[in-house]
Structure formats: C-alpha cells, structure tokens
Amino acid sequence: MRLTVIGTGYLGATHAACMAELGHEVLGVDADPEKVAALGAGRVPFHEPGLPELIARHTASGRLRFTSSFAEAGAFGEVHFVCVGTPQRADSGAADLSQVDAAFAALAAHAAPDALLVGKSTVPVGTAERLARTYDAEIAWNPEFLREGFAVQDTLRPDRLVFGVASPRAEAVLRAVYAPVLAAGTPLVTADFPTTELVKTAANAFLATKISFINAMAEVCEAAGGDVRTLAEALGHDDRIGPEFLRAGLGFGGGCLPKDIRAFAHRAGELGVPLRLLREVDAINMRRRDRVVELAREQCGGAVLGARITVLGAAFKPGLDDIRDSPALAVAARLRLEGADVTVYDPQAADNARKAFPLLGYAGTVEDALRGADLVLHLTEWPQFREIDPERAATLVARPRIVDGRGGLDADRWTAAGWRFRAPGRPVPAGEGQ
Numbered sequence: 372m373r374l375t376v377i378g379t380g381y382l383g384a385t386h387a388a389c390m391a392e393l394g395h396e397v398l399g400v401d402a403d404p405e406k407v408a409a410l411g412a413g414r415v416p417f418h419e420p421g422l423p424e425l426i427a428r429h430t431a432s433g434r435l436r437f438t439s440s441f442a443e444a445g446a447f448g449e450v451h452f453v454c455v456g457t458p459q460r461a462d463s464g465a466a467d468l469s470q471v472d473a474a475f476a477a478l479a480a481h482a483a484p485d486a487l488l489v490g491k492s493t494v495p496v497g498t499a500e501r502l503a504r505t506y507d508a509e510i511a512w513n514p515e516f517l518r519e520g521f522a523v524q525d526t527l528r529p530d531r532l533v534f535g536v537a538s539p540r541a542e543a544v545l546r547a548v549y550a551p552v553l554a555a556g557t558p559l560v561t562a563d564f565p566t567t568e569l570v571k572t573a574a575n576a577f578l579a580t581k582i583s584f585i586n587a588m589a590e591v592c593e594a595a596g597g598d599v600r601t602l603a604e605a606l607g608h609d610d611r612i613g614p615e616f617l618r619a620g621l622g623f624g625g626g627c628l629p630k631d632i633r634a635f636a637h638r639a640g641e642l643g644v645p646l647r648l649l650r651e652v653d654a655i656n657m658r659r660r661d662r663v664v665e666l667a668r669e670q671c672g673g674a675v676l677g678a679r680i681t682v683l684g685a686a687f688k689p690g691l692d693d694i695r696d697s698p699a700l701a702v703a704a705r706l707r708l709e710g711a712d713v714t715v716y717d718p719q720a721a722d723n724a725r726k727a728f729p730l731l732g733y734a735g736t737v738e739d740a741l742r743g744a745d746l747v748l749h750l751t752e753w754p755q756f757r758e759i760d761p762e763r764a765a766t767l768v769a770r771p772r773i774v775d776g777r778g779g780l781d782a783d784r785w786t787a788a789g790w791r792f793r794a795p796g797r798p799v800p801a802g803e804g805q
C-alpha cells in the first residue's frame with residue numbers, strides 16, 4: 372500500500388521505517404526541512420537502536436522517501452498516519468494540539484477523497500470525534516505504545532494493536548496495513564474513538580502510577596528505615612503486581628509520561644472528573660528530584676555551594692540521547708543554581724545536554740568526570756556505570772561520596788571501597804555509620 376507518515380520525529384521516523392519494512396511504499400512528511408534532508412540521506416537525527424539500518428535500507432531501495440510537501444503527500448497516499456507532536460502547553464498542563472490540527476487541515480486540503488486519515492499522536496479524549504466532525508474525510512485513530520530504545524521491535528512486534536474506527540472499511544484498511552503484524556498473532560482491540568484515545572492515556576497513566584507508587588513507598592522507607600529495593604523485589608514476585616516499572620529512585624521523565632499524565636488530568640477535569648490521583652502521581656514524581664538534591668546537600672555537609680559535583684547520566688533513561696524532561700539534568704541544573712560546580716558525563720546524550728544546559732560542565736570520559744569530584748551522583752542507569760570499579764574511582768575523586776539516584780549500584784561494594792554511599796529509599800549501609 373502507499374502510506375504517508377506526517378511528522379517524522381521519534382514516533383514518525385520509526386513508524387515510517389517500520390511500515391517500509393512491512394512492505395509498504397512510504398512517504399514521510401515533516402515541516403522541518405533539515406529533518407527531511409537528513410532522513411532522506413539515510414541519517415537519523417537521534418539515537419535509536421536498529422533504526423538507522425532500517426532507514427538506510429529502505430531509502431536506498433526507494434521504498435521510503437521524505438518530503439515537506441503536503442501536495443505530494445496527498446497525491447501519493449492511500450492512508451496517512453499523523454505522528455506530529457502533542458507537547459504540554461506553556462500556560463497549563465493541557466496538550467497543545469496545534470501540530471495535530473495543522474496536519475489534519477493540510478491533509479484534508481490535499482488528500483484523495485477516499486484516503487484514510489489515521490491519527491497516531493497521543494491526544495486528549497474527544498479529539499478524533501472533533502476532527503471527524505470538522506473534515507469531510509474518513510478518520511481513524513491508532514495509538515502507539517512503543518518505548519524509546521526499543522522503538523523498532525515494539526513497532527514490528529507490539530504487545531497489542533488498537534484501532535479506533537467508525538466504519539468496517541476503516542478497520543479493513545488498518546487490518547491490511549498491519550497484516551504481517553496481525554498474522555504473527557498480535558492481539559487486536561477495535562473500539563470507538565473515545566475508548567481508543569483513553570487506552571493510550573490510561574496506559575501511560577498506569578505506568579506513571581506504578582513508578583510513583585514505588586517512589587511513595589521509598590518515601591515511607593526513608594521515614595521508617597526500610598529498603599525500597601528489597602521491598603520492590605518482594606512485591607514483584609506476586610504475578611498480579613509483576614517486577615516491571617517498580618524501580619524506585621529519581622522518578623520518571625522523558626517526552627511522554629510527564630506531559631501525558633498532566634494532559635490527562637487536565638482533560639478529565641474538563642469532563643468533570645477530578646482525577647486527583649494523577650496530580651499526586653506527578654507530585655510524588657517531582658518530590659523525588661527534591662530528595663536527590665537534598666541527599667546531595669547532606670553529602671556535602673549541608674550546602675553544595677562551591678562543591679565539585681559529578682553527574683553520571685543526562686538522558687531521561689539509558690540507551691538514548693533524548694534529554695526531554697530529564698530528571699538527571701533537572702537535578703544537575705538545580706545544583707548548579709545552588710552554586711555547585713557540576714560536570715556531567717553521558718555516553719550518548721552529552722551533545723544534546725550541552726545545547727540545552729550550556730552552563731553545566733561536560734566530560735568526555737567517566738574517568739575525567741570523576742577526577743577531583745567532591746560528590747558523585749548516579750542519575751541515569753547506563754549499564755557501564757554499574758561496571759565502574761569503586762576502588763579505582765576512589766583514587767580519582769577528591770572525596771569518595773556518592774548518591775545512587777537510580778538504585779542500580781551495589782551499595783556494599785561501594786561502601787567496602789570506602790565510599791559514603793546514599794540512595795533514596797534505602798538505609799545508610801551497615802558498617803558505614805553516619
């Protein structure tokens with residue numbers, strides 16, 4: 372089939388490449404000409420495992436092309452997937468739908484009369500019905516559940532597909548697009564527009580709630596002297612709870628969970644449902660950043676003014692160069708504001724971090740970052756940080772003091788090597804004293 376993908380950011384670039392991999396002819400459309408040029412030359416402007424190979428293969432074969440022209444997209448596509456951004460509005464927690472509205476308006480003006488316009492962006496419930504009322508075109512919604520870092524595999528082998536459709540024809544078209552994925556046994560849920568939009572926002576709200584639940588338990592552990600890591604391990608053995616998304620620490624960031632729970636709470640409020648639960652999920656999450664800043668102050672004897680602090684990690688999670696709403700950088704920037712001399716090391720995200728936070732220092736290697744530090748903060752759990760030898764690291768720093776903001780380090784090893792080790796939600800290691 373001939374598909375277009377409108378908006379070729381993280382979601383759209385992945386979707387376009389994966390649709391080409393499924394055998395479709397794909398035209399990616401983006402308002403940003405630099406992005407169009409880069410992708411057209413087979414270059415992916417962000418780090419995502421497996422994606423550069425797919426883009427290169429399909430741009431080389433001619434099955435995947437990119438353009439800025441909606442006229443070209445309209446003439447080409449039988450099905451148009453809208454993957455533009457839905458960021459948080461500056462004046463409230465609500466989703467900014469201007470990119471979605473602009474994309475649908477442009478498609479309505481250029482698409483063939485029998486083309487199917489499919490929204491993939493995460494939108495507040497009610498958006499699809501509003502667009503369907505506005506335009507004389509058939510609309511469907513097909514939300515996306517991919518995780519950054521696993522985007523290609525999550526698109527080609529998703530846990531489920533959800534089709535929000537208003538006619539048997541729309542469902543048949545989407546079944547044809549995803550035929551190889553469905554043939555592999557992927558569960559399909561077909562629903563009306565409101566349910567479909569809610570599946571997406573509810574999924575992200577549930578994931579955020581699970582993380583904030585375990586972080587709330589971390590707060591109780593801190594007050595009561597318990598260990599949240601052991602607590603999470605024991606909880607996770609219960610099949611009804613499961614071990615995933617129970618990693619306590621610095622909390623969630625990224626381009627989706629924080630903005631999506633705020634947009635959902637805002638939209639629910641408009642519908643007369645307070646959904647205070649999500650406000651609390653957000654508040655618990657933001658308190659985790661405060662807690663790590665507090666632990667940094669404690670480690671420095673009460674204030675960080677003048678302290679040389681090394682921050683390990685800048686990406687919002689390991690495996691990426693994405694720094695959108697990065698908890699690690701939020702903490703680094705706070706400490707810089709409080710007068711610390713902050714040096715960040717991240718294996719992938721340093722360039723993006725440098726552009727967004729030019730006042731922080733950046734090191735090219737872990738060793739350079741550690742050299743002369745008064746305090747080390749572990750804020751994004753890249754696997755290589757677990758490989759750091761605490762004894763060797765102790766010889767590099769000025770003072771062996773560390774805060775494990777992600778709970779991934781072995782407290783006993785670091786303590787045995789002479790480090791003063793602190794972690795949110797965990798007691799002071801035995802044998803260390805204060």
Ligand SMILES: NC(=O)C1=CN([C@@H]2O[C@H](COP(=O)(O)OP(=O)(O)OC[C@H]3O[C@@H](n4cnc5c(N)ncnc54)[C@H](O)[C@@H]3O)[C@@H](O)[C@H]2O)C=CC1
Pocket residue numbers: 377378379380381382383400401402403406454455456457470473474491492493494515516517518519626627
């Ligand atoms: N990043 C992710 O892992 C996932 C994102 N989502 C949702 O997908 C949507 C897109 O997210 P991202 O890809 O992360 O955003 P992004 O900001 O990386 O990409 C959006 C792209 O759309 C382009 N664009 C904006 N307006 C346009 C227009 N009128 N015409 C053509 N192109 C236009 C921008 O230039 C940009 O390249 C959001 O609603 C997000 O919540 C859903 C699941 C996963």
Ligand SMILES: O=C(O)[C@H]1O[C@H](OP(=O)(O)OP(=O)(O)OC[C@H]2O[C@@H](n3ccc(=O)[nH]c3=O)[C@H](O)[C@@H]2O)[C@H](O)[C@@H](O)[C@@H]1O
Pocket residue numbers: 493515516517518519520575578582615616617618619620621622623624625626627628687688
């Ligand atoms: O709508 C979206 O865009 C996507 O948002 C999340 O995916 P993503 O933002 O890529 O990242 P996650 O793996 O969910 O991690 C989000 C944040 O939670 C944090 N996290 C995750 C798990 C955990 O146990 N504890 C924890 O603090 C991570 O460090 C990270 O900062 C969802 O997992 C995807 O299903 C969804 O499609």
